[in-house]
Amino acid sequence: MTGADENYDPRTIQDKWQSRWEELKPFAASEDPGDERPRKYALDMFPYPSGDLHMGHAEAFAIGDVIARYWFQKGYNVLHPIGWDSFGLPAENAAIKRNSHPADWTYTNIDTQAESFKRYAIAFDWSRRLHTSDPEYYRWNQWLFLRFYERGLAYRKGGQVNWCPQDQTVLANEQVKDGHCERCGAVVEKRVLTQWYFKITEYADRLLADMKGLEWPERVLLMQRNWIGRSEGADVAFQIEGRDDPITVYTTRPDTLYGATFFVVAADAPLADEICAPEQRAEFEAYRDAVRRESEIERLSADREKTGVFLGRHAVNPVNGERIPVWASDYVLAEYGHGAIMAVPAHDQRDLDFARKFALPVRVVVQTGQPDPAETGVATPGEGELVNSGPLNGLAKSSAIPRIVEVLEEKGLGKAAVNYRLRDWLISRQRFWGTPIPIIHCDACGEVPVPDDQLPVRLPDDLRGADLAPKGVSPLAAAADWVNVACPKCGGPATRDTDTMDTFVDSSWYFLRYCSPGYADGPFDAEKVRRWMPADQYTGGVEHAILHLLYARFFTKVLYDMGMVDFTEPFKRLVNQGQVILNGSAMSKSTGNLVDLGEQIAEYGVDAVRLTMLFSGPPEDDIDWADMSPSGSVKFLARAFRVAADVTSVPGADPATGDIELRKVTHRTIDEVTRLVEAHRYNVVIARMMELTSAARKAIDTGAGAADPAVREAAETLTVLLSLIAPYTAEEMWERLGGVAPAAKAGWPTAEPSLLVQESVTCVVQVAGKVRDRLEVSPDIAGADLERLALDSEKVRAALGDQGVRKVIVRAPKIVNIVPA
RNA sequence: GGGGCCGUAGCCCAACCGGCCGAGGCACACGGUUUAGGUCCGUGACAGUGUGGGUUCGAGUCCCACCGGCCCCA
Numbered sequence: 001m002t003g004a005d006e007n008y009d010p011r012t013i014q015d016k017w018q019s020r021w022e023e024l025k026p027f028a029a030s031e032d033p034g035d036e037r038p039r040k041y042a043l044d045m046f047p048y049p050s051g052d053l054h055m056g057h058a059e060a061f062a063i064g065d066v067i068a069r070y071w072f073q074k075g076y077n078v079l080h081p082i083g084w085d086s087f088g089l090p091a092e093n094a095a096i097k098r099n100s101h102p103a104d105w106t107y108t109n110i111d112t113q114a115e116s117f118k119r120y121a122i123a124f125d126w127s128r129r130l131h132t133s134d135p136e137y138y139r140w141n142q143w144l145f146l147r148f149y150e151r152g153l154a155y156r157k158g159g160q161v162n163w164c165p166q167d168q169t170v171l172a173n174e175q176v177k178d179g180h181c182e183r184c185g186a187v188v189e190k191r192v193l194t195q196w197y198f199k200i201t202e203y204a205d206r207l208l209a210d211m212k213g214l215e216w217p218e219r220v221l222l223m224q225r226n227w228i229g230r231s232e233g234a235d236v237a238f239q240i241e242g243r244d245d246p247i248t249v250y251t252t253r254p255d256t257l258y259g260a261t262f263f264v265v266a267a268d269a270p271l272a273d274e275i276c277a278p279e280q281r282a283e284f285e286a287y288r289d290a291v292r293r294e295s296e297i298e299r300l301s302a303d304r305e306k307t308g309v310f311l312g313r314h315a316v317n318p319v320n321g322e323r324i325p326v327w328a329s330d331y332v333l334a335e336y337g338h339g340a341i342m343a344v345p346a347h348d349q350r351d352l353d354f355a356r357k358f359a360l361p362v363r364v365v366v367q368t369g370q371p372d373p374a375e376t377g378v379a380t381p382g383e384g385e386l387v388n389s390g391p392l393n394g395l396a397k398s399s400a401i402p403r404i405v406e407v408l409e410e411k412g413l414g415k416a417a418v419n420y421r422l423r424d425w426l427i428s429r430q431r432f433w434g435t436p437i438p439i440i441h442c443d444a445c446g447e448v449p450v451p452d453d454q455l456p457v458r459l460p461d462d463l464r465g466a467d468l469a470p471k472g473v474s475p476l477a478a479a480a481d482w483v484n485v486a487c488p489k490c491g492g493p494a495t496r497d498t499d500t501m502d503t504f505v506d507s508s509w510y511f512l513r514y515c516s517p518g519y520a521d522g523p524f525d526a527e528k529v530r531r532w533m534p535a536d537q538y539t540g541g542v543e544h545a546i547l548h549l550l551y552a553r554f555f556t557k558v559l560y561d562m563g564m565v566d567f568t569e570p571f572k573r574l575v576n577q578g579q580v581i582l583n584g585s586a587m588s589k590s591t592g593n594l595v596d597l598g599e600q601i602a603e604y605g606v607d608a609v610r611l612t613m614l615f616s617g618p619p620e621d622d623i624d625w626a627d628m629s630p631s632g633s634v635k636f637l638a639r640a641f642r643v644a645a646d647v648t649s650v651p652g653a654d655p656a657t658g659d660i661e662l663r664k665v666t667h668r669t670i671d672e673v674t675r676l677v678e679a680h681r682y683n684v685v686i687a688r689m690m691e692l693t694s695a696a697r698k699a700i701d702t703g704a705g706a707a708d709p710a711v712r713e714a715a716e717t718l719t720v721l722l723s724l725i726a727p728y729t730a731e732e733m734w735e736r737l738g739g740v741a742p743a744a745k746a747g748w749p750t751a752e753p754s755l756l757v758q759e760s761v762t763c764v765v766q767v768a769g770k771v772r773d774r775l776e777v778s779p780d781i782a783g784a785d786l787e788r789l790a791l792d793s794e795k796v797r798a799a800l801g802d803q804g805v806r807k808v809i810v811r812a813p814k815i816v817n818i819v820p821a
Numbered sequence: 822g823g824g825g826c827c828g829u830a831g832c833c834c835a836a837c838c839g840g841c842c843g844a845g846g847c848a849c850a851c852g853g854u855u856u857a858g859g860u861c862c863g864u865g866a867c868a869g870u871g872u873g874g875g876u877u878c879g880a881g882u883c884c885c886a887c888c889g890g891c892c893c894c895a
Contacts, residue, residue: 219892222825226894349822421894545893615846617834622891627833629847631859636846639861684835687845701862764841769879771841809878815840819878 007645008638010605013732018118020731026742027072027123029079031528037077041532042068043511043571045540045548046083049109050090053116055580055587055597055625056541062610062725063577063619063682064539065122069724070677072123073748079532080123081514083130084110087138087503089167089183092433092468099465102433106133116598120606121727123744128517132506133433137513139456140523141505142438144555146449148198149439153558154427156447158194160268160334161426165189168470169430172502173423174227174547190268190292196437196499197424200554204228204420206568207553216574217620220545227546229421234405236342236414238263238315240275240326247271247315250337250419253344254408255400258389259365260342261355263315263326264308267291269334275326277312284309284328291330306331306354317342318413319404320390329354337419349379365389366397425551427502432459432468432475434500442487442494451488457496474498507548508555511535511570522564529565538571541579542620549574575680578622580613595625607726608633614682614725636690637729640722643696644715644733648706651738658710659703660755665695666714667755673721674751686725692718712737720746765790766817767799783810790816 030037044064047057068080091102098105110131117124130137148154162171166186170193175182200207208228211221233252240247247265251257265272267288276284287309308329315326331350332341345355346364352373355362362374368384386392391407392400408414428437436457438450450457460482468475476498477483487494509523515532516525549571556570580595581587587594600609611633616623655663669692676685696714700706716737723730723743734743758779763786765773773795777786787810790796796818804821 219825223893226824229894542892615833621834624833627847629833632847635860642861681835683833683846684844687835690845697862762841766841766879774841807878809840811840815879817840817878 008641008729010607010634010637010728013728014119014121014606017728017731018121020741021121022118024742025126026744027068027078027080028125028127029081029532030077035077037075039532040068040071040076040078041535041537042071042078042080043514043535043538044080044082045538045544046085046507046510047113048085048088048090049106049113051109052112053120053597055595055600057113058120058597058600058609059580059613059623060539060541060577061117061120061122062613063575063680064537065610066614066677066682066724067537067539067680068123069727069744070748072745073720073723075747079128079514080125081128081130081517082114082117082122082124082126083128083510083514083517084113084132085503085507085510086110086131086133087434087500087506089431089433091133092431095433096465096468101461101464102468103133103461106433107131119601120610123727128514130510130513130517132503132510135456135458136520137510138435138506140509140513141435141501142450142455142457143452144509144523145435145501145505146438146452147562148558149449151558151562153199153202154196155199156194156196158192160190161193161195163189163191163193167431168472170195170426170428172426172504172547174425174550195426195428196497196501197426198554200425200551201420201422203554203557204230204422206557207550210553210557210569214569214574215572217542217576220542220549220574220576223545224550227422227550231419231421233417233419234401234408234414235338235417236408237318238342239318241314241316241323243275243313246413247275247340248338248414249340249342250417251342252419253347254404254414255386255389255392255395255397256344256347256365257317257319257342257404258386258392259344259346259363260317260324261345261361261363262324262343264332264341264343264351264354265311265326265328266332266334266339267308267328267330269339271339272311272328275311275313276328280310280312284311287328294330306350306357308354308358310358318411319407325360327354327358335423336421345379346373347379347381349381352377352379363388365392425502425554427505428499429502430472430474431470431500432463434503435505436476437497437499437501439497440485440487440494441497442490442492444492445487445489445494448487448489448494454488474500476500504548504551508551509559511538511552512559512565524564526564533565534567534569535571537573537575539575539577542576545576575619577619580623580625582624583626584624600630604630604634605637605728607637607729611637611686611726615686617683619680619682636693637726639697640689640693640718640726641729641733643693643700643711644719644736646700646706647712647715647737649709649712651712653709653712655709655713658708658713659699660710662695662699662704662708662710662714664755665692666710666717667751669721670717670749671751671756674748677724682725685721689718689721692721716746717749719743720749761813763790763813764815765793765796766815767796768820769817770799772796772799777813779813781813783812786810786812786816790818 044061068078071078086106091106094105095102145154162176164171164181164186166184176188179188181188208230231252233250234254235248235250237246237248268291308327311326311328313326314323317324343351345352345362347366356377365386365388366384367387368380368382370380373379383397386395386400392404405416438457440448442448460479463479483495485494485496512524512529516528519525552570557568559565560568582593582595585593608630612628612630616628669688673685673688696711699711704710719730719733727744731743739746760776761779763775763777764771773793775789787808800820805818806821807819809817
């Protein structure tokens with residue numbers, strides 16, 4: 001053991017206390033209805049069982065554990081559960097490789113992680129453990145799906161979807177990052193498929209509005225806001241020559257309608273195909289096929305040449321009757337808005353690029369004072385007076401928009417509209433290790449929900465190895481015995497839906513299940529949920545800023561509308577931890593840039609690893625393990641431990657008779673640490689504990705002595721504060737001090753106000769902003785008195801010389817600044 | 822391209838409403854303890870807050886621009 005002390009041996013105390021805690025079960029939440037203690041719910045994002053715990057887990061769970069342990073010490077009734085997000089692809093890939101069932105790999109890893117969590121001393125209530133891959137859990141996924149279905153919130157539609165060629169499944173929009181699969185990094189393709197969706201778009205406004213009350217990191221809220229992407233504008237109907245129905249476009253700038261000089265349809269939208277004139281068809285089809293071969297990344301890249309083809313048709317601008325050409329291009333997305341836009345090249349850069357490429361007219365309708373876009377190639381999206389715009393001339397944007405909307409509404413050619421970037425959540429997956437979608441397809445009856453009393457629809461357990469290999473359709477499709485069933489409605493031959501649900505469905509409500517994990521009459525016991533939810537603190541990685549956190553908020557709102565919960569937001573406060581990196585880059589098995597958690601624990605002990613994680617900086621900052629010193633943590637723990645071990649007074653010694661200076665340090669530390677813990681400033685918490693340790697050490701060696709009751713008070717305080725971070729060390733210290741185990745529930749100390757007041761403070765006296773003197777004054781000194789004292793100071797007079805005084809700024813009792821004339 | 826966050830000793834990081842830049846740690850140097858020590862106790866040195874402006878009696882903190890890094894959206 002590095003830095004080990006003959007008296008402080010982390011390994012021995014770990015073994016000793018881990019088994020004692022198993023007996024004591026100190027962290028079980030009480031469900032006694034007569035338990036009147038305030039309740040707190042400390043929630044951690046549950047892990048995926050991808051092997052043993054790693055450094056990232058160690059950081060995240062150490063952070064979540066501090067607040068849970070703080071609440072235990074405060075005497076609250078704390079719910080701090082653990083479970084596993086145990087459906088998902090890696091298990092399936094492992095099963096294919098090993099010719100086994102995904103459950104084998106999954107549950108082995110879960111057991112490994114559970115043992116590691118116990119070793120790592122996270123204060124969990126182990127009785128509530130759940131696994132989303134258990135039929136008892138996923139049956140409620142299916143039950144919830146059916147309730148969503150009944151409410152029209154789960155539906156099937158055909159359309160263009162994201163397809164990951166590596167994982168051989170579709171992905172939700174949220175799972176595509178810069179055109180790559182968020183999981184495996186493969187370049188995502190487009191396919192046209194019929195899939196299941198959850199109608200999250202119906203909740204877009206509420207997802208936005210309810211963010212107000214959340215104590216979440218601002219950047220997470222910002223990301224969600226951006227993702228939802230609400231914009232206000234107008235729908236405008238354009239007649240297309242030779243087509244009966246007009247085409248509606250959405251625009252955020254209806255004020256520029258008079259500047260629309262052409263019309264663009266997404267090349268890959270069915271609309272383009274439909275309206276293409278016969279003489280342009282060959283050219284169009286060649287272009288469209290090329291577009292379809294393009295990757296998302298190519299289409300997204302900003303600085304590429306615009307491409308497109310004229311469709312041989314014209315649209316009619318509804319306000320001025322002007323004929324404008326209709327083009328097809330790939331810079332308009334089929335899935336956004338209505339798949340078509342009006343192009344105003346003067347005031348939109350993409351439209352301008354396109355206009356210049358194909359020599360289309362550019363008409364300025366907003367006088368921005370900028371040079372002519374047609375000349376410069378730089379669009380002018382800014383504000384200004386409208387010109388060339390009929391009745392809008394002379395108006396500013398803010399008055400032109402309502403005016404043009406009014407005009408359009410009168411003519412029945414448009415209306416004010418709100419648009420969202422958010423798309424419905426695609427939940428079908430063509431993979432095995434997930435929740436089967438509880439729908440049966442019958443030729444006669446169509447989509448038939450599996451009746452509730454037939455849930456769960458269990459996964460077949462005889463598929464293994466190669467049976468699970470991705471083939472582009474769900475492996476379940478090959479399980480004939482499983483697929484072919486009688487229609488629940490007509491009894492005729494029918495087949496099960498063979499897709500499984502996105503595993504983000506599982507994690508959208510697991511925090512509710514924790515409140516009543518064994519409940520058999522529904523996904524959760526509403527009464528229990530009312531007691532514990534919403535979670536007081538949620539701890540986890542920022543990588544879920546959009547995905548999981550948005551979905552969980554959506555589920556909560558649906559459940560609220562169903563009357564199943566009485567709150568609309570699941571997580572009051574959110575803490576995002578940073579990443580643990582090494583030498584400036586992410587840890588990764590493939591590059592060998594890796595630190596093994598087990599090895600760190602073996603070398604330094606659990607407490608030192610936890611302490612190092614928390615001491616490294618604010619929770620949300622990345623930790624470069626190369627910059628950290630776990631051996632320094634061991635040294636501090638040994639130092640704290642020796643303070644407790646050196647105490648010679650007996651338990652219960654009256655601290656009031658002890659050394660007053662040390663007592664002040666102790667109580668100031670209590671006061672500050674309490675505030676700092678609540679503000680998640682754990683690195684500063686540790687710095688304060690180090691100071692208290694030094695003060696106690698000094699008192700023992702060269703001050704009041706080891707027998708002084710103030711030393712005992714300091715040591716006991718230190719022990720309880722330390723128990724949030726280094727639970728093993730704290731337990732052992734507590735025992736040495738004669739306390740009753742567990743130290744984890746010894747009770748949070750209270751600072752005595754009388755020990756916090758200072759009888760004098762140092763007041764800085766500045767002349768022209770430079771410090772010239774310091775005065776020891778009473779903290780409640782009057783401003784006028786302080787000013788007199790400062791002006792009387794010898795040093796101040798010397799600094800002033802023969803200059804007069806123009807002004808004196810007094811901030812009693814801290815500072816006086818004298819401004820010379 | 823748009824939006825956001827960040828930049829403090831060699832390194833990791835503190836600094837409430839603008840008010841003495843330095844709490845804590847690592848590394849370093851020195852002294853003491855010690856049979857020894859990679860232990861323990863103590864002491865010390867090192868920065869003026871990325872750069873340039875502005876506001877202010879006073880700016881790490883507020884405003885503007887630039888440089889560098891990270892994130893989100895296109």
